[in-house]
Amino acid sequence: MTGRPGPAALRVRRAVEAWHRDRGAPPRVAVALSGGADSLALLAGALAAGLETTALVVDHGLQDGSRDVAESAAATARRLGAGARVLPVAVDGAGGPEAAARSARYAALDAARDGAPVLLGHTLDDQAETVLLGLGRGSGARSLAGMAAWAEPYGRPLLGVRRTETRAGCAELGLVPWDDPHNADPRYTRVRLRTEVLPLLEDVLGGGVAEALARTAAQLRDDNDALDALAPAPSGEELAVADIAGLPPALRRRVLRAWLAGRGARALTAGHLAAVDALVSDWHGQGPTAVPGGTSGRRLQVSRAGGILSAW
CATH class of the missing domain: 3.40.50.620 (HUPs)
Structure with missing residues (x-):
């Protein structure tokens, strides 16, 4: 130097x-x-x-x-x-x-x-862009919480x-x-957020937008951590509907996310989780729903039978 x-x-x-x-x-x-x-x-x-x-x-x-x-x-x-x-x-x-x-x-x-x-x-600006991407995709509070300062083994x-x-x-x-x-390169969504969307928001809202988005991410991360701690930990390969049906939606969906992750699900979106949650909260005999995961490139199939959720 x-x-x-x-x-x-x-x-x-x-x-x-x-x-x-x-x-x-x-x-x-x-x-x-x-x-x-x-x-x-x-x-x-x-x-x-x-x-x-x-x-x-x-x-x-x-x-x-x-x-x-x-x-x-x-x-x-x-x-x-x-x-x-x-x-x-x-x-x-x-x-x-x-x-x-x-x-x-x-x-x-x-x-x-x-x-x-x-x-x-990753900087505060990257965090703000991440929150905007999550907001535009409707990915829920977990996505809006942005990137963590520590997610083993990665620190930011x-x-x-x-x-x-x-x-x-x-x-x-x-x-x-x-x-x-x-x-x-404007072909990338994040680049357009950086060069077009955020500058426009800063202009229209009088500045401080990137910092406000980063603060929002930090607050939502705290909220998510608290709710995660309250959600019962699922165990076993199957999940009894009766065990989770009475939980508040925010906790029920956390249980489902953890259970699905244990069964090999990955890259779950809010849409995937809502479809699985409907097997509990809006049951009318519907067939299996598919989420990313499984083996050999297959999608994981989640179904309900006899009050039990299974994934294969």
């Missing part, structure tokens, strides 16, 4: 220190480094906080020269005093290129972290830091971030 830490770099460092202190995390961490301003500022902040830091750079191989970008990011990490590894991945999973890249990235990070928590560079120390601060922090330290062209 050629520059001295100014207010933005200090803000990032203090955010990392607060995250680390609040969770009693070990002094050894990994940082998912793309080379962009957010992850680069996070890496510098982790090192400034005195953490033993390894940069994990995932090369998705989706752009020409991606290997060079990854190696450059790793070289910057080593120059700053961190360890660094480049992790090439094959992006060929289901769900479209974005989902497949995300799955490949997280799998690579988990395999390479060597027991250390992995810090991600910068959820209270603005994207402008990470870029300013890099400038203060003499670090030149890489600008991913995907982050300016």
Whole structure:
């Protein structure tokens, strides 16, 4: 680093220190480094906080020269005093290129972290965009709660830091971030939220929208945690309707979500959950409903018979 830490770099460092202190995390961490301003500022902040830091750079191989970008990011990490590894991945999973890249990235990070928590560079702006995406999809309170500061093994120390601060922090330290062209491509919904929707909301509502959305996420996360703690834990491969029919909907659906997850369901939406809940709350002899999950690419079939829910 050629520059001295100014207010933005200090803000990032203090955010990392607060995250680390609040969770009693070990002094050894990994940082998912793309080379962009957010992850680069996070890496510098982790090192400034005195953490033993390894940069994990995932090369998705989706752009020409991606290997060079990854190696450059790793070289910057080593120059700053961190360890660094480049992790090439094959992006060929289901769900479209974005989902497949995300799955490949997280799998690579988990395999390479060597027991250390992995810090991600998501900022307050990313949180606001996530809440807006959930709102537009009608995904319910769980989606509107956004991203968690800690969801083992992933930590997000910068959820209270603005994207402008990470870029300013890099400038203060003499670090030149890489600008991913995907982050300016209007074909991606999140890019249009970032460049069109949020600026319009800020203008119409007089500013402070991103911060307000992030506060909403934090409040809903607290509410969700409280309700999750109140919901009875399901056990067994089948679920008796009588055991959950009298619960308030918010608790009943949490029981169903936990039960379905135990049976292999994944990527459940509010629509999937509502359809399964109807087998309890609006029963009129309907047939099975399908949710994502199961084996060999099959969908999980959920049915009711004799007052018992089964999934196969």
